[in-house]
Amino acid sequence: MSSNTSTLTVDNKAVELAVKEGTLGPSVIDISKLYGQSGMFTYDPGFTSTASCESKITYIDGDQGILLYRGYPIEQLAEHGDFLETCYLLLYGELPTAAQKADFDYRVTRHTMVHDQMNRFFTGFRRDAHPMAIMVGCVGALSAFYHDSTDISDPHQRMVASMRMIAKMPTLAAMAYKYHVGQPFVYPMNDLDYTSNFLRMCFAVPAEEYKVNPVLSRALDRIFILHADHEQNASTSTVRLAGSSGANPFACIAAGIACLWGPAHGGANEAALKMLEEIGTPDRIPEYIARAKDKNDPFRLMGFGHRVYKNYDPRARIMQRTTHEVLNELGIKDDPLLDVAMELEQIALKDEYFVEKKLYPNIDFYSGITLKAMGFPTSMFTVLFALARTVGWIAQWSEMIEDPSQRIGRPRQLYTGSPRREYVTVAQRG
Numbered sequence: 001m002s003s004n005t006s007t008l009t010v011d012n013k014a015v016e017l018a019v020k021e022g023t024l025g026p027s028v029i030d031i032s033k034l035y036g037q038s039g040m041f042t043y044d045p046g047f048t049s050t051a052s053c054e055s056k057i058t059y060i061d062g063d064q065g066i067l068l069y070r071g072y073p074i075e076q077l078a079e080h081g082d083f084l085e086t087c088y089l090l091l092y093g094e095l096p097t098a099a100q101k102a103d104f105d106y107r108v109t110r111h112t113m114v115h116d117q118m119n120r121f122f123t124g125f126r127r128d129a130h131p132m133a134i135m136v137g138c139v140g141a142l143s144a145f146y147h148d149s150t151d152i153s154d155p156h157q158r159m160v161a162s163m164r165m166i167a168k169m170p171t172l173a174a175m176a177y178k179y180h181v182g183q184p185f186v187y188p189m190n191d192l193d194y195t196s197n198f199l200r201m202c203f204a205v206p207a208e209e210y211k212v213n214p215v216l217s218r219a220l221d222r223i224f225i226l227h228a229d230h231e232q233n234a235s236t237s238t239v240r241l242a243g244s245s246g247a248n249p250f251a252c253i254a255a256g257i258a259c260l261w262g263p264a265h266g267g268a269n270e271a272a273l274k275m276l277e278e279i280g281t282p283d284r285i286p287e288y289i290a291r292a293k294d295k296n297d298p299f300r301l302m303g304f305g306h307r308v309y310k311n312y313d314p315r316a317r318i319m320q321r322t323t324h325e326v327l328n329e330l331g332i333k334d335d336p337l338l339d340v341a342m343e344l345e346q347i348a349l350k351d352e353y354f355v356e357k358k359l360y361p362n363i364d365f366y367s368g369i370t371l372k373a374m375g376f377p378t379s380m381f382t383v384l385f386a387l388a389r390t391v392g393w394i395a396q397w398s399e400m401i402e403d404p405s406q407r408i409g410r411p412r413q414l415y416t417g418s419p420r421r422e423y424v425t426v427a428q429r430g
């Protein structure tokens with residue numbers, strides 16, 4: 001293989017393929033002409049060796065445990081920045097100046113209310129509806145309310161749609177929560193920062209004043225930063241694929257939310273907490289470790305393992321620290337779930353099965369304990385993930401729309417069904 005081409009031999013015929021180099025990470029072999037030249041497709045279920053696009057937004061080195069947003073390490077952004085600054089960075093590619101940040105924060109803040117008729121949408125759901133089901137429906141419904149920002153060929157409308165989604169997602173998420181617990185909706189309060197406003201919309205009630213705890217607000221803001229983007233994961237790829245057909249951005253984000261819901265993806269935070277509750281006490285950990293290792297048992301340690309990270313998930317480290325901060329602030333000295341989590345982590349990190357397969361805690365392992373301590377029910381965990389990931393989805397969607405080489409995403413397949421056969425009428429079938 002030369003430095004910028006690669007040769008593949010198909011049926012004794014050499015096919016020259018271009019090799020493209022990125023700024024960091026593995027180069028890619030451009031196979032877009034392969035079918036034309038060889039009559040063959042490539043086959044990669046689960047996309048373990050396939051780069052689906054070119055992107056300038058997020059970089060992950062899974063072996064080293066590195067995550068960069070627009071080149072900046074996640075640790076530095078989480079330590080020094082705030083979520084709206086991260087949103088600006090992901091959307092525009094650079095950290096904002098003070099004036100740009102003030103303007104961006106102002107613009108997001110002025111879009112926090114949702115059309116009042118949206119309230120009626122919520123009441124159409126059963127009270128016991130999962131808030132993620134409500135989110136899929138209500139975010140999709142935004143496209144029926146904001147016709148003036150669904151023309152994807154107009155950059156201004158794309159920008160307005162992006163602002164609207166970043167701004168309205170906390171309002172919708174809080175409404176889903178309030179509906180779920182049977183309390184009245186709380187309207188946004190624009191003199192609060194993004195995350196404090198969200199906490200207030202979730203936990204204030206009309207009967208008394210609500211004072212935002214700045215430590216909890218900062219912790220949740222950091223959790224949002226950690227979840228803001230993660231390159232071409234399943235939900236982001238879903239958003240890109242939905243968007244590649246020209247669908248409107250609200251519909252595309254609703255598709256991303258649906259994909260995120262699954263327990264192998266964003267639903268893992270809910271599943272991890274349920275698992276810790278089920279384990280209950282550290283003495284039962286060996287039983288669950290044994291189940292996770294048993295090939296005949298579908299049980300997996302939720303919050304462990306990652307398609308890309310074959311090292312400690314850098315987000316999990318920050319999350320673990322945040323968990324301790326939140327529990328300290330709330331005066332929770334002994335949390336039995338945290339005891340189980342820390343012990344489980346220690347045992348798994350030394351266990352041959354987990355070591356050999358490079359299974360480390362991921363971001364979802366500790367996030368559930370933190371969110372539960374803040375007062376969120378388990379069913380809201382994935383909603384919070386969706387809220388934070390919305391900016392990543394939008395940044396990736398915008399990048400795709402603005403890419404001149406963008407075409408509809410249309411994977412092919414290896415067909416293994418029946419060869420052609422003739423239709424037989426029902427009377428003639430044996």
Ligand code: CMC
Nearest residue numbers: 264265266268292300301302303304305306307357362364
């Ligand atoms: N517990 C026990 N065994 C595991 C686990 C686990 N959590 N994760 C992977 N394995 C084993 C798996 O059985 C397989 O073993 P073998 O090679 O013997 O068949 C091997 O490790 C590789 O697993 P895989 O399923 O082929 O790997 P994948 O890259 O397709 O899956 C994953 C990645 C995240 C879906 C998987 O690790 C998993 O199901 N983890 C639990 C769910 C979870 O925590 N998801 C959150 C991901 S982070 C947040 C996000 O980005 O959404």
